[in-house]
Amino acid sequence: MTSGKYFNKGVKSLDSPDMGHVVRETPDKIIVFGGKDERYDIPISEVQQVGANVLIGRTLEEIVKRYKVSREEPLPTSRVDPWSSPSREPLPTSRVDPWSSPSSRIDLGTYERQYPKTLFNKGVRAKNEDHVGHIMKETDDKIVVFGDSNYRFDIPKSRIIAVGMNVILGMDFPEIFKYQVDKNAPLPTGESVEKLKDEAYPEGYHGPKEYEDKSKLVYPKDDKQNQSHN
Secondary structure, three states, rough: OOOOOOOEEEOOOOOOOOOOOEEEEEOEEEEOOOOOOOOEEEHHHEEEEEOOOOEEEOOHHHHHHHHOOOOOOOOOOOOOOOHHOOOOOOOOOOOOOOOHHHHHHHHHHHHHHHHOOOOOEEEEOOOOOOEEEEEEEEEEEEEEEEEEOOOOOEHHHHHHHHOEEEEEOOOOOOOOHHHHEEEOOOOOOOOHHHHHHHOOOOOOOOEEEOOOOHHHOOOOOHHHHHHHHH
């Protein structure tokens, strides 16, 4: 799989040298967290230049008007959003690609059977309801949370007191800062933080990380199956 080139980079607009950093990269957009609880879901087509930072070809005002979203919204992921379709069809044994036809999508009950007890992608709140961030990685004993101001927290699951639409921690700031780590530090599993970018791409994806036509990016793993459609 070809590596993405935006994940974890700083982001600039035409008139702002520091509007945040990329916390997630998908085939068609980058998710940017800024200061003061800001979040922007920006199409890759708006990227003007990529180097040490990602330059967006618009002013900050334009980006805010077009692409600012609530930090509370779920982050894009390669897993199917269970609320995207009323379909009740059984979930296939392999992971479903995110642009599959409506007949392949699933409802919440089916999703929960496929991904039992997962905390991945949930929002995280402090005991006093302050927003902490989103879970980017879950291990047997920790959650990796990306939050405001380029913060990352590797928090033991033992500090979780409730799980619903969000994960609630049994502590508030500044105690949460006890679990702050460098955003580029290895994951608790020992893997590079770059491993997180793979979650944004379907299991069968072999195309480029940028796209013109989504239908041309996801290919069957089985070459014989691909040939049978030609």
